[in-house]
Amino acid sequence: MTFGQKIAWDDTVLPFQLDQSDIRGRVARLDGVLDEILKQHDYPAKVEALIAEMTLLTALIGQTIKLRWKLSLQVQSKGPVRMIATDYFAPSREGEPAKIRAYASFDSDRINAANPFDQIGEGYFAVLIDQGKDTAPYQGITPIAGGSLSACAEAYFAQSEQLPTRFALSFGQSTEAGTDEHWRAGGVMLQHMPKASPFAKDGATGEQGLLIATDIIDGDDKENWNRVNLLLDTVDDLELVGPSVSPTDLLVRLFHEETPRVFDTQSVQFGCTCSEERVRNSLSIYSAKDLEKMTTSEGLVTADCQFCGAQYVLEPKTLGLEAKAGGGDNA
Ligand SMILES: [Zn+2]
Numbered sequence: 259m260t261f262g263q264k265i266a267w268d269d270t271v272l273p274f275q276l277d278q279s280d281i282r283g284r285v286a287r288l289d290g291v292l293d294e295i296l297k298q299h300d301y302p303a304k305v306e307a308l309i310a311e312m313t314l315l316t317a318l319i320g321q322t323i324k325l326r327w328k329l330s331l332q333v334q335s336k337g338p339v340r341m342i343a344t345d346y347f348a349p350s351r352e353g354e355p356a357k358i359r360a361y362a363s364f365d366s367d368r369i370n371a372a373n374p375f376d377q378i379g380e381g382y383f384a385v386l387i388d389q390g391k392d393t394a395p396y397q398g399i400t401p402i403a404g405g406s407l408s409a410c411a412e413a414y415f416a417q418s419e420q421l422p423t424r425f426a427l428s429f430g431q432s433t434e435a436g437t438d439e440h441w442r443a444g445g446v447m448l449q450h451m452p453k454a455s456p457f458a459k460d461g462a463t464g465e466q467g468l469l470i471a472t473d474i475i476d477g478d479d480k481e482n483w484n485r486v487n488l489l490l491d492t493v494d495d496l497e498l499v500g501p502s503v504s505p506t507d508l509l510v511r512l513f514h515e516e517t518p519r520v521f522d523t524q525s526v527q528f529g530c531t532c533s534e535e536r537v538r539n540s541l542s543i544y545s546a547k548d549l550e551k552m553t554t555s556e557g558l559v560t561a562d563c564q565f566c567g568a569q570y571v572l573e574p575k576t577l578g579l580e581a582k583a584g585g586g587d588n589a
Contacts, residue, residue, distance in 0.1 A: 265289070265501050268442075271321040271356075271524045272505040276516040279482035284447045285505035286317045286526075292441040294528030295360045298567045303431075305339060305362050307374040310429040310443045311407045312342050313360045318425070318447040319385075319411065320346030320356060321524050327390040333410075335402060337379025338368035342407075345565075347531060349524070357529025359565040375406050383410035385418070403465045408445075413468045415449070422450040422471035422483055426490050428498035444499035446490060446508070450475060450483060489513055530566035537561045537570045544578040 268289035275282045288310075295313060296306050312331060320329040325348035333342040344360040369377060380402065387396040398418040402410055408425035415423035429443035450471075464470040475483055489512050497503045503511065509518040541549070541559070552559050553574045561570045575581070 267504050267523075269355075269526050270505070271317050271526060272509075273321060273521040273524070274509055275519045275521075276486060276513060277519060279486050279516055280451045280479065281482065281486055281516075282322070282449055282451060284318045284321055285508060286314060286321070286443075286445055286447075287499070287505065288314055288317060288443045288526070289440070291317075291358055291526055291528050292443060295358070296441060298565070299361065301362065302364070302366065302369050304369060304374040304377055305364050306441065307429065308339060308342055308377065308407065309344075309360050309362050310441050311374075311427060312344050313358060314427055314429060314443040314445050315407060315411050315425065316344040316346045316358055316360070317356075317526050318445060320348070320358070322447065322449065323387065325387070325389070326393075328386075328388045330384075330386040330388070331411075332384040332386065333378060333381060333402065333407070334384070335378045335381025337377055337381065338370065339364045339377045342378075343564075345531075347529060355525040355527045355529075357531075358526055359528065359530050361564045363564075378402055383407070383414060385411075385414055400468065401466055403468060412471065413464060416464070416469040416471055416474060417462075419452075420469075420474050421452060422475055424448040424471065424487055424490065426493050426498065428495040430495075430499065442499050446493065446498065446512075448486060448490060450479065453479075486513065486516060489516070530563060530568070532563040532566060532568055534570055534572070537572070538577060541572075541577045542579070542581070546574070546578060546580045549574045549578045 267287050269291050271284050271286045273284055292310055292313060295309060316331050323329055327348060329346040331344045340363050342362045347357040349356050382399050382401055385398045398414060400410060400414045400417050403413055404410060408427050411425060412423050415421045425445060425447050427445035429441065431439045431441055462469040462473055471483065472480060493512060497508055506520060549559060554560060559572045559574050559577060
């Protein structure tokens with residue numbers, strides 16, 4: 259495969275709709291975003307693969323939800339990979355890029371020969387939506403199930419949102435001679451349009467008693483959904499992630515009989531929202547005694563951002579419950 263260089267549609271999400279079948283979707287391609295996220299830590303390849311998949315899901319889902327601020331996806335597990343966390347920050351103005359950040363924590367001595375998804379043990383997949391100040395955050399949780407992170411996300415949408423949803427994802431390291439190895443990811447999301455009164459059949463037929471897409475639609479909806487999914491089944495990895503098929507061409511290839519309609523492309527980039535102020539806020543709940551335990555031998559409190567590597571070095575007497583008024587570096 260030869261896809262070392264930057265391509266015009268890298269780091270973009272293209273929204274589309276299949277009007278006749280009441281299905282909407284997204285095509286996403288990630289490249290530089292993944293480089294930026296993965297270079298923040300020295301992750302094992304299996305952890306990198308999980309972060310690549312999770313970041314791609316975050317781009318696809320984040321662009322689907324009408325967000326004022328932030329969508330977060332989280333995996334918490336008892337396995338070697340204990341946590342994967344991603345955030346999607348909606349653009350503050352139209353035409354600006356959305357920002358994505360991600361990181362994983364893992365026990366390096368427990369990473370084993372099994373495939374990347376099996377490094378996640380028993381646990382849960384969570385979706386959090388924060389619309390910003392003065393709104394209640396939303397949280398939905400489903401158990402880890404189905405053999406991939408995209409299967410977990412499909413189960414979440416069927417179970418928590420009654421929205422039939424399907425992902426076809428591809429990700430891997432490019433291996434062109436003469437260029438540095440780097441990660442690329444591409445994928446398609448399909449989702450049935452929300453219904454005023456969702457159909458729910460008596461039983462859930464998914465793993466662990468979870469609902470699946472075809473448990474929650476019937477009649478024409480189910481027929482349309484199955485037909486469009488059969489079309490998506492024909493996609494191959496190189497079409498999703500390789501350099502030769504643009505997102506619009508991919509939609510024509512897959513869904514021309516469904517007359518796809520495309521909307522404005524959303525660009526995405528790596529970005530973090532950490533700041534000294536946020537660190538100070540998160541430490542404001544601690545007493546001087548607690549802070550003493552966090553203080554280094556140099557007499558300072560340090561905090562590292564796991565997402566972007568930024569390091570904050572603060573004076574303990576300016577922090578916590580008993581912080582001196584007007585304290586801080588700008589005082
Ligand atoms: Zn940061």
